[in-house]
Amino acid sequence: MGDAIVITSGKGGVGKTTTTANLGTALALLEKKVCLIDTDIGLRNLDVVMGLENRIIYDIVDVVQKRCKLKQALIKDKRFDCLYLLPAAQTSDKSEITPEGMIEIIAELKQEYDYILIDCPAGIEQGYKNAVAGADKAIVVVTPEKSSVRDADRIIGLLEKEDVEPPHLIVNRIRNHMVKNGDMLDVDEIIQILSIELLGIVADDDEVIKASNHGEPVAFQPNTRASLAYRNIARRILGESVPLMSLDDDKGMFTKVKKFFGIRS
Amino acid sequence: MITIKGTRDGLTLYIDDTCSFESVIIELEQVLSTKYVDKDEPMITVTIHLGNRYIHKEQEEELREIIRNKKKLVVHSIESNVILKKEALQWKEDSEIKAITRIVRSGQVVEVNGDLLLIGDVNPGGKIVASGNIFVLGSLRGIAHAGVNGNRNAVITASYMKPSQLRIADYISRSPDYESEGVYMECGLIDENKSKIVIDRLQVLSQKRPDLNGFERRILNG
Structure with a gap:
């Protein structure tokens, strides 16, 4: 039996889809069988980020409305044999599927896959309810902005009412220099307000945008900061204890020497 | 007779x-x-x-x-x-301290009759309402409304006070527009002279609201 994890945030544009794609990739790298589900019907993106857009034949609405079998709608990833995507429909809207339909699909997928990652749409309406319905666990993505923290808080409150384990937190798009100047909320502040367990932090990295435009999640790259962050998060999902990466940029020997002598750069 | x-x-x-x-x-x-x-x-x-x-x-x-x-x-x-048993129970409920342990998150509202003792935080966008006093053992970052039925003697206390609004009976005060640090171990109460809500150290309560003490308060509230 696999685990169904919903990735949500409340607010739009904080990186739910990117996180889903990258965690899926990172888990696949660790040789787990993973299925990604895009529930943002009408505004699907996950297929684009994964670079699988042109392979879509059937989608989740077809499955719920029994126009095709679940197996027919699943798309195998280009890079991994153990990674699949169940795409959203682009032509219908969120009322086309129901929480019951989602529960059914996820129960079927759980038989075969180790992890089912559900990409939740922004907002707290029908789309959110569909996405959360079949999930066992939840990951809340937040960026270091007040509005994002506020919405995450709201979502955590709503998740408490659902039948899911207490959610875990990913802080996305941290910019270290802004945090240092006090222009951005720091991770401790966010955790103090939300008071849920931290799963990982991902630094703001240009590579993430570049990679997603190429249809290849950044986690596939071996050595960028963001990809390491996502891989660490994947290992934490598997239950390993991995220390948080330091956010400090590596400025070379000189900075290290200065640091050693206690001179502030 | x-x-x-x-x-x-x-x-x-x-x-x-x-x-x-x-x-x-x-x-x-x-x-x-x-x-x-x-x-x-x-x-x-x-x-x-x-x-x-x-x-x-x-x-x-x-x-x-x-x-x-x-x-x-x-x-x-x-x-x-x-008095009737029903009235007595109501009286008891109105003068009891209700202890609740949870985090009141954005969009959530906790309402009680009587006094509220919240062990946990009120996050921005969250709201707590009580007909009596409100005591928060934790951070108060949202809205607290004490004495909601018109009791102007009600007070709001918090371990960490950085509310977006404090309301007592029919008075409302809001936090300043500039970014400010919160304060620790303080209370909000209505100052009759200035006719507004003031925030002060917890220690002033023993003088300004002496009837907060135990049993007498309950009878008065009833």
Whole structure:
């Protein structure tokens, strides 16, 4: 039996889809069988980020409305044999599927896959309810902005009412220099307000945008900061204890020497 | 059956609680009509002590009617040693401290009758409401409304106070527009002189709201 994890945030544009794609990739790298589900019907993106857009034949609405079998709608990833995507429909809207339909699909997928990652749409309406319905666990993505923290808080409150384990937190798009100047909320502040367990932090990295435009999640790259962050998060999902990466940029020997002598750069 | 005592504040009627209500009514009529009242005298207030007797609304109205019919008499209050169990439970509920442990998150509202002791935080966008006082063991970052039914003596205390709004009875105060640090171990209460909500150290409560102390407060609230 696999685990169904919903990735949500409340607010739009904080990186739910990117996180889903990258965690899926990172888990696949660790040789787990993973299925990604895009529930943002009408505004699907996950297929684009994964670079699988042109392979879509059937989608989740077809499955719920029994126009095709679940197996027919699943798309195998280009890079991994153990990674699949169940795409959203682009032509219908969120009322086309129901929480019951989602529960059914996820129960079927759980038989075969180790992890089912559900990409939740922004907002707290029908789309959110569909996405959360079949999930066992939840990951809340937040960026270091007040509005994002506020919405995450709201979502955590709503998740408490659902039948899911207490959610875990990913802080996305941290910019270290802004945090240092006090222009951005720091991770401790966010955790103090939300008071849920931290799963990982991902630094703001240009590579993430570049990679997603190429249809290849950044986690596939071996050595960028963001990809390491996502891989660490994947290992934490598997239950390993991995220390948080330091956010400090590596400025070379000189900075290290200065640091050693206690001179502030 | 009826004993009348005159005091400076008017008349006090002690009504025996072992006889039937009908006989009380009859006797009351007699007693009051034999009393001679001088025309020039001012209105006399009457306090009725029922002892351990419980009377319905209609019976109470009947009593008041009889007394009102006598010139120069006005009913001040009717007191009884007994109340309905339902009322007692309500009274208890209104004067109890409700302890709740949770985080009140954005969009959530916690409402209680009586005093609220919240062990946990109120996050921005969250709201707590109580008919009595509010004590937050944690950070208050959202909205707190104490004395919601109009009790202006209600107070709001918090271990860490950085509310977006404090409301007490019909007063509202909000946080300043500039970014400010919160304060630790403080309380909000209505300052009657300035007629607004002020935030002060917890220690001032012992002087400004002495009836917060235990049992006396509960009776007063009831």
